[in-house]
Amino acid sequence: MTNTRDGRRPGSNEGRLRVGTGRASAHHGELLQGVFEGADGRLHRGLITLPCPVFTSTATFWPRLGSGITTRPAGRDKASRAATLTLERLSLPQIGGELTIESTVPMGHGYGSSTADVVAAIRATAAAARVTLRQETVAALAVAAETASDPLAYEGLPVLFAQREGLLLELLGPAFPPLIIVGCNVAPDQPVDTLLTSPARYGSDEIETFRVLSGLARHAVAAGDARLLASVATASACISQRHLPKPHFDKLSDLARGTGACGLQVAHSGTLIGLLFDGAESHARRRAAEAASHLAAHGLLSVITYELGVEGTP
Amino acid sequence: MRARWRHSYLDGYATPRLAKLAPNLVAACFPLMKLLPARFMLDRAEARGELMPGGHIVETTSGTFGLALALLAAVRGYRLSLVSADTLLDASLQRRLVALGARIEIVPDADKTGAQRARLARLEAIRSGHPEAWWPQQYDNPDNPRAYARLAELLVRTLGAVDCLVGPVGSGGSMCGTSAFLREVFPAMRTVAADTHRSVLFGHAAGSRLLRGLGNSLVPQNVDHSAFDEVHWVGGLQAFAATRRLHREHGIFAGPTSGAAVLVASWHARQHPDQLTVVILPDEGHRYQDTVHNDDWLLALPGWPAVEAAGPLELQHLAPLGEATWTCIAWQRRSLDAARRDFGDGLAPDALT
Numbered sequence: 001m002t003n004t005r006d007g008r009r010p011g012s013n014e015g016r017l018r019v020g021t022g023r024a025s026a027h028h029g030e031l032l033q034g035v036f037e038g039a040d041g042r043l044h045r046g047l048i049t050l051p052c053p054v055f056t057s058t059a060t061f062w063p064r065l066g067s068g069i070t071t072r073p074a075g076r077d078k079a080s081r082a083a084t085l086t087l088e089r090l091s092l093p094q095i096g097g098e099l100t101i102e103s104t105v106p107m108g109h110g111y112g113s114s115t116a117d118v119v120a121a122i123r124a125t126a127a128a129a130r131v132t133l134r135q136e137t138v139a140a141l142a143v144a145a146e147t148a149s150d151p152l153a154y155e156g157l158p159v160l161f162a163q164r165e166g167l168l169l170e171l172l173g174p175a176f177p178p179l180i181i182v183g184c185n186v187a188p189d190q191p192v193d194t195l196l197t198s199p200a201r202y203g204s205d206e207i208e209t210f211r212v213l214s215g216l217a218r219h220a221v222a223a224g225d226a227r228l229l230a231s232v233a234t235a236s237a238c239i240s241q242r243h244l245p246k247p248h249f250d251k252l253s254d255l256a257r258g259t260g261a262c263g264l265q266v267a268h269s270g271t272l273i274g275l276l277f278d279g280a281e282s283h284a285r286r287r288a289a290e291a292a293s294h295l296a297a298h299g300l301l302s303v304i305t306y307e308l309g310v311e312g313t314p
Numbered sequence: 315m316r317a318r319w320r321h322s323y324l325d326g327y328a329t330p331r332l333a334k335l336a337p338n339l340v341a342a343c344f345p346l347m348k349l350l351p352a353r354f355m356l357d358r359a360e361a362r363g364e365l366m367p368g369g370h371i372v373e374t375t376s377g378t379f380g381l382a383l384a385l386l387a388a389v390r391g392y393r394l395s396l397v398s399a400d401t402l403l404d405a406s407l408q409r410r411l412v413a414l415g416a417r418i419e420i421v422p423d424a425d426k427t428g429a430q431r432a433r434l435a436r437l438e439a440i441r442s443g444h445p446e447a448w449w450p451q452q453y454d455n456p457d458n459p460r461a462y463a464r465l466a467e468l469l470v471r472t473l474g475a476v477d478c479l480v481g482p483v484g485s486g487g488s489m490c491g492t493s494a495f496l497r498e499v500f501p502a503m504r505t506v507a508a509d510t511h512r513s514v515l516f517g518h519a520a521g522s523r524l525l526r527g528l529g530n531s532l533v534p535q536n537v538d539h540s541a542f543d544e545v546h547w548v549g550g551l552q553a554f555a556a557t558r559r560l561h562r563e564h565g566i567f568a569g570p571t572s573g574a575a576v577l578v579a580s581w582h583a584r585q586h587p588d589q590l591t592v593v594i595l596p597d598e599g600h601r602y603q604d605t606v607h608n609d610d611w612l613l614a615l616p617g618w619p620a621v622e623a624a625g626p627l628e629l630q631h632l633a634p635l636g637e638a639t640w641t642c643i644a645w646q647r648r649s650l651d652a653a654r655r656d657f658g659d660g661l662a663p664d665a666l667t
Contacts, residue, residue: 204456204457204460205460208460208463208495209463209495209498211463211464211466211467212463212466212467212470212495212496212498212499213498213499214467215466215467215468215470215471216470216471216474216499218471219470219471219472219473219474220474223474225474228474228475228499231499231500232499234499235498235499
């Protein structure tokens with residue numbers, strides 16, 4: 001096999017293996033989730049993830065001869081499976097090793113902790129084999145390792161991604177518009193298992209609405225317009241509320257309006273809600289800080305504030 | 315893949331060109347807008363198994379929806395029976411429909427109201443003889459408004475935020491569908507209807523109408539009255555003058571419903587210079603070569619040339635006026651019943667006659 005489409009160097013072998021490290025950031029749920037028509041004319045479940053570089057997962061892979069992968073902490077089965085699939089992909093099935101995961105991503109709330117581990121593991125394994133993988137290959141391996149996967153392989157690029165097929169539906173543009181996100185966990189005692197949550201069954205009007213939402217997301221990213229992107233997120237969050245309702249949603253909608261946020265987003269299979277502020281607006285940082293103290297005053301937990309693509313010092 | 319290529323020529327009919335008419339006014343100019351809902355309704359009926367290969371489609375139409383169905387039936391291999399009225403279907407369109415393989419039945423329309431009820435009765439007769447035939451029911455089929463998510467998608471993808479949507483209303487599909495989808499992201503967007511005097515859509519009593527292609531002599535289920543912030547009644551003469559002006563000033567060769575819509579939208583855009591107004595233009599002018607686009611035909615009309623109105627006469631009551639007038643009411647998202655209660659019974663008050 002001399003296929004180099006995935007960036008594999010012909011002639012790589014276990015003799016050149018080394019200790020490899022890989023890293024992946026978390027996300028804060030989705031800006032948009034639904035079903036979308038692909039270039040093939042068929043409908044695909046898809047999403048636009050809101051990156052959250054506040055939390056990261058770092059994987060280190062110590063290769064050794066002989067199959068089987070052990071993880072530290074023990075029982076990180078998806079990450080272990082991801083490493084195995086990566087070795088198979090690199091035609092190194094005779095290699096096993098030890099995979100260490102060090103993650104700051106909270107589990108079970110919609111930050112994509114499991115995908116972050118999986119993507120970090122794939123990158124660590126590839127680095128151990130001195131191989132660079134294309135983003136689409138990392139994404140496909142991640143989906144193979146965990147059934148449904150977030151597009152963390154795309155490293156913060158604004159993509160519409162089919163999370164169950166590992167398929168890039170649309171690259172929306174070069175970068176997200178400047179956003180300040182004030183996030184919180186509305187049900188920290190009710191963690192969600194993504195794979196046990198059955199996918200939403202959308203109605204005909206919702207399916208058609210998703211066309212409009214993805215179209216506007218495309219425009220918002222191209223124009224660098226945070227307000228329009230936040231309108232998309234708000235509409236998507238309202239649709240999500242019909243399928244997997246979150247506590248405190250109405251209260252946070254009111255708070256978004258009251259604090260001058262331009263919208264809100266949710267983790268569609270999680271318990272996160274984020275208020276979105278236009279990072280290009282002059283008072284955005286002050287408004288975000290006010291919103292964060294309101295959330296804390298309401299007794300909401302895990303309140304975090306972070307910025308995406310905003311210039312200047314926070 | 316082959317099917318997608320086969321349909322690509324027709325797709326162009328349902329894809330509007332976007333034209334800037336003023337700094338804050340964009341027109342979505344369709345070659346044949348009705349192809350958009352017709353194709354969507356057919357796709358959905360095929361997917362649900364209501365329309366089988368080689369099946370039979372029956373519908374009543376005033377023209378362009380029938381043309382859209384005839385194009386699709388020809389390309390996809392369906393039989394098609396259309397019912398229309400002698401006041402609605404000109405000879406050249408009828409020839410085109412026949413050339414596409416459609417079977418046409420014409421009912422008389424002595425009082426020039428569109429003969430909607432007689433057409434439906436004839437349609438029922440055909441359906442009872444062909445119980446397997448599929449009836450798209452463009453007036454009541456929810457797939458009609460649903461088809462316009464594609465227009466809303468094109469608008470937001472290209473323009474971003476839309477502050478106001480203006481267009482002619484007939485079945486309610488294009489205006490209520492596009493408006494509902496746009497309001498998913500822009501809930502405050504204003505929706506403005508262009509109707510004509512003596513169309514019953516917004517509470518006038520039925521009567522003879524000079525302007526065809528918008529308005530209706532019955533109220534379709536697809537008209538959601540509570541979608542509209544403002545309703546305008548454009549008389550035929552005002553619509554024709556605006557249609558000719560649109561051709562002369564922008565090179566847009568369109569039908570008279572487009573002229574009526576542009577008249578209303580241009581005024582609205584002038585009133586709201588800081589807002590983006592989008593206007594829907596449903597078809598081109600070819601069907602009207604011998605009428606609206608023919609000076610001799612216009613000159614034979616009583617009242618032509620009409621003095622072009624600079625703006626609408628704002629009414630507090632539902633009052634059908636003459637073909638040279640243009641009126642409006644601040645509808646404010648009322649139901650039809652609420653509007654009848656608040657604005658009277660559709661008869662012209664003495665002060666206005």
